[in-house]
Amino acid sequence: QVQLVESGGGLVQAGGSLRLSCAASGRTFSRYAMGWFRQAPGKERDFVATIWSGGAKFYADSVNGRFTISRDNAKNTVHLQMNSLKPEDTAVYYCAAGFDTIRYQSGRTYDYWGQGTQVTVSS
Secondary structure: OOOOEEEEOOEEEOOOOEEEEEEEOOOOOOOOEEEEEEEOOOOOOOEEEEOOOOOEEEEEEEEEEOEEEEEHHHOEEEEEEEEOOHHHHHEEEEEEEEEEOOOOHHHHEEEEEEOOOOEEEOO
C-alpha cells in the first residue's frame, strides 16, 4: 500500500512558476513509476508527466519544455516544476504511483492516487 500526499499548489499569475511535491509512504518508492495528472472543471483527467523507476521521463505535448518532473528516492518524493504557466494549466493536479509501462498516459496503469492540489493561473 502506498499513500500519496501532494503539496505546493496555489494561485499564480500567467508566466509564473510553481513547484508541486508529492510525498509517498512505503519502503518501495524507488520501484514505482510516478506520474502527474490534472483535471480541469468539466473536463477529463489528463496525463501531464511521468518518471519511471529508472529515471526516464515523459511529458504531455502541452507541457513539454515548460514542466520538469523529478524524483528523490531517498526522500520518497516526486516533484513537478512548472514554469511559464498559462491560464489553461489551471486544474487540480494529482500524483499517482504505478509501474513502468508504455501506457503511462493512461490513468488506469496507476494503482495509487493522491487527493490532489489546486493550481490556479490567472491571466
